[in-house]
Amino acid sequence: MNPTAAILIIGNEILSGRTQDINVQFIAKRLADLGIKLEEVRVIPDVPGRIITAVNELRAAYSQLFTTGGIGPTHDDITSECIAAAFGVPWQHHPETFAMMAERMGENFNAARQRMATMPRGARPIANAVSLAPGFSIGNVHVMAGVPRIMQAMFLALEPELPRGVPITMRTVYGMGIFEGAIAAGLTDIQTRYAHVDLGSYPFRREEKGGVAIVAKGTDVPALEAAIAEATDLLAAQGATPVQGEPL
Amino acid sequence: MNPTAAILIIGNEILSGRTQDINVQFIAKRLADLGIKLEEVRVIPDVPGRIITAVNELRAAYSQLFTTGGIGPTHDDITSECIAAAFGVPWQHHPETFAMMAERMGENFNAARQRMATMPRGARPIANAVSLAPGFSIGNVHVMAGVPRIMQAMFLALEPELPRGVPITMRTVYGMGIFEGAIAAGLTDIQTRYAHVDLGSYPFRREEKGGVAIVAKGTDVPALEAAIAEATDLLAAQGATPVQGEPL
Numbered sequence: 001m002n003p004t005a006a007i008l009i010i011g012n013e014i015l016s017g018r019t020q021d022i023n024v025q026f027i028a029k030r031l032a033d034l035g036i037k038l039e040e041v042r043v044i045p046d047v048p049g050r051i052i053t054a055v056n057e058l059r060a061a062y063s064q065l066f067t068t069g070g071i072g073p074t075h076d077d078i079t080s081e082c083i084a085a086a087f088g089v090p091w092q093h094h095p096e097t098f099a100m101m102a103e104r105m106g107e108n109f110n111a112a113r114q115r116m117a118t119m120p121r122g123a124r125p126i127a128n129a130v131s132l133a134p135g136f137s138i139g140n141v142h143v144m145a146g147v148p149r150i151m152q153a154m155f156l157a158l159e160p161e162l163p164r165g166v167p168i169t170m171r172t173v174y175g176m177g178i179f180e181g182a183i184a185a186g187l188t189d190i191q192t193r194y195a196h197v198d199l200g201s202y203p204f205r206r207e208e209k210g211g212v213a214i215v216a217k218g219t220d221v222p223a224l225e226a227a228i229a230e231a232t233d234l235l236a237a238q239g240a241t242p243v244q245g246e247p248l
Numbered sequence: 249m250n251p252t253a254a255i256l257i258i259g260n261e262i263l264s265g266r267t268q269d270i271n272v273q274f275i276a277k278r279l280a281d282l283g284i285k286l287e288e289v290r291v292i293p294d295v296p297g298r299i300i301t302a303v304n305e306l307r308a309a310y311s312q313l314f315t316t317g318g319i320g321p322t323h324d325d326i327t328s329e330c331i332a333a334a335f336g337v338p339w340q341h342h343p344e345t346f347a348m349m350a351e352r353m354g355e356n357f358n359a360a361r362q363r364m365a366t367m368p369r370g371a372r373p374i375a376n377a378v379s380l381a382p383g384f385s386i387g388n389v390h391v392m393a394g395v396p397r398i399m400q401a402m403f404l405a406l407e408p409e410l411p412r413g414v415p416i417t418m419r420t421v422y423g424m425g426i427f428e429g430a431i432a433a434g435l436t437d438i439q440t441r442y443a444h445v446d447l448g449s450y451p452f453r454r455e456e457k458g459g460v461a462i463v464a465k466g467t468d469v470p471a472l473e474a475a476i477a478e479a480t481d482l483l484a485a486q487g488a489t490p491v492q493g494e495p496l
Contacts, residue, residue: 009289012446012448012465013448013450013463014272014273014276014289015276015286015287015288015289016276016280016286016416016418016463016465017272017273017274017275017276017277017279017280017286018418018463019273019450020270020273021269021272021273022268024262024265024269024291025262025265025267025268025269026265027265028262028263028264028265029265031265032264032265038263038264038265039263039292039293040263040290040291040292041257041262041263041289041290041291042288042289042290042291043272043288043289043290044287044288045287046448072428072449072451073428073429073432074428074431074432074435074436074449075432075435075436075439075447075449076439076447076448076449077449108429108430110429110430110432110433111432111433112428112429112432112433113429113432116429147451149453168264170264170266180320180321180322180360181321181356181358181360181361181364182356182358183322184321184322184323184358184360184361185358185359185360187322187323188322188323191323191324198260199323199324200260200261200294200324201320201322201323201324201325202261202267203320203395205397215261215264215266217260217264
């Protein structure tokens, strides 16, 4: 069984529509490569009770939980102390991080910035090349920045520590000029015969041309390819022009 | 009190990283204008038990629930029957929709497409200009397509039916060339004095220039503007160049 995961986005700025999230797609793709099955994403506001409840629900339900957002120095950055509360441990200075930041920042290491060196007891910092202040892991929870390039650096630094499974692979065939309704019965038949392949059907339109993307996802690559070969035949039989490969 | 809302994205294609969601931001912005407070977003896989549980949790917790995805004609489109199961009502042909689609599609109205005219008993169709097959509402749950331009047409068609509150407004000031840590104490002070304004601080970088965006959000526009005026003074006092308005 592949490990499972959830992402918790602590983000008023996503819920207000101010910011377009792009962290989910980055993490989702990396998790697929690592063989970790992403099972849920939640976006919640910067409210302590909401954060604590969601962290405890999701860390119990999945083998790994990744959070993004709320670990900066300002008043609205409350993720770290909420993680401590969720785990029932003190929120305290992390000595190595505190010393490192004090040295690097000198007189600019004010009270606000000292909060970024304050972590739940037992946290393991996630050092990274982009931001001086680290993220951290505690138990199966990985606490990362919301700013995409910092989050990405933290995730890549964290990867060697994560459990792995069989990579989750996708194969796709595009049928141009066809509607889903015309191939639905045939797809159901393919899905039935490849029960352990996750077969999806997605209409698309690019400029004035439209069609259907048939996506096979799973850990058994020969089965994915066999299912896509059958979907390709199904599309061709309906008069569509099948094109295998990456999105057009 | 403004009405509250959640979005439930039924989307293997989001969890796999194949597709970048853009529906959340569209819905979030519209809800803010309508005065409906978006409190949570969840993304879950196309699995019946997951859909039924999430629908029942979220429709109980918030005054409105919007779902996207899973209402097409193929085997992986299972949202509609899961909504029926969540409400404990039969999933049955919707007579007006069935008749309309039968007339418009003629001999192409096959078994797969008839599923799109099948709804939980008591559903109210969401007709729209883009797709022949409607979305639907049942109780406080609004079931929409996943394809963005179809979802948008459905949402706009639905808007007149939604409860409204005081519009949720944002005002922003950008401080160029400054770090959050330098203004954190001052921001905490402003937030304390404007307790009913939701004050957020977001680092940004555009090309090689960086800074901080201070965002005030809420229903009391004079208070938002007063808080942003104070934040502007705070930024100027720190030597940043404050710029009010839309994202740079």
